[in-house]
Amino acid sequence: MFRSRSKDGQASATQVTEPEPTRRDPEAPKGRPTPKRSESESQRREIARMPANRREAAKRDREAKRRAMNRQREALASGDERYLPARDKGRVRRFVRDFVDSRWSVAEFFLPIAICILAMSLVPSMQVRNISLLLWLFVIVMIMLDSISTSVRLRKALRARFEDEPTKGATRYALMRTLQMRRMRLPKPQVDRGDEI
Numbered sequence: 001m002f003r004s005r006s007k008d009g010q011a012s013a014t015q016v017t018e019p020e021p022t023r024r025d026p027e028a029p030k031g032r033p034t035p036k037r038s039e040s041e042s043q044r045r046e047i048a049r050m051p052a053n054r055r056e057a058a059k060r061d062r063e064a065k066r067r068a069m070n071r072q073r074e075a076l077a078s079g080d081e082r083y084l085p086a087r088d089k090g091r092v093r094r095f096v097r098d099f100v101d102s103r104w105s106v107a108e109f110f111l112p113i114a115i116c117i118l119a120m121s122l123v124p125s126m127q128v129r130n131i132s133l134l135l136w137l138f139v140i141v142m143i144m145l146d147s148i149s150t151s152v153r154l155r156k157a158l159r160a161r162f163e164d165e166p167t168k169g170a171t172r173y174a175l176m177r178t179l180q181m182r183r184m185r186l187p188k189p190q191v192d193r194g195d196e197i
Contacts, residue, residue: 076186088187092158092167096174098197099154101189105178106139106146113139147175157197 035043068083075083081094088097117139120132151171158167177185191197 077188079187079190084187087173092162092165092170093173095158095161095197096154096170097177097185097187097189098191098195099157100150100174100177101182101185102191102193102195102197103150104193105150106142107175107178108181110139110143110179111181147178150174150178 071083072085074080076085076088081089087093113135117132117135120128120135123129151174154171154174155167158170182189
């Protein structure tokens, strides 16, 4: 009853408990598609191109950022939609830019007018200073009226053209663009003044 088992009994017990390795049928699918040669080669190249240390990785990141910035700068000059910043992308933003660039606005002349008014305020004559203050008031009122008129016309045009697309922030984008002088606007204007949009 308490005697030890024989070696044959132990061997048979171990044979029963060990699972047999299952072999995959050669005809059965392997569960994933075979990668194309070009894909496997590109993966191998990526592994070979991995940076050796942190300094090299940082250098590669800087170069990639520099290339992206150059691409973005060229896109801002040419109007290429693919590489524009996120705030300038899309059909709505393109329409807003063309809408603003095809019209004259008072706000775009704010900077030269402000310089003239500042020069007038430095003149010792009291009459010239009073004229400069009145001119400040006149320019601010004109910019406000022009901005209200532009935003009303733009909203109407956006509702007519882009019923299903979101136009949130388009009016603010347009008003910020009117504050810039035409030659300093980015992306560069793609239409002439007076063109039909």
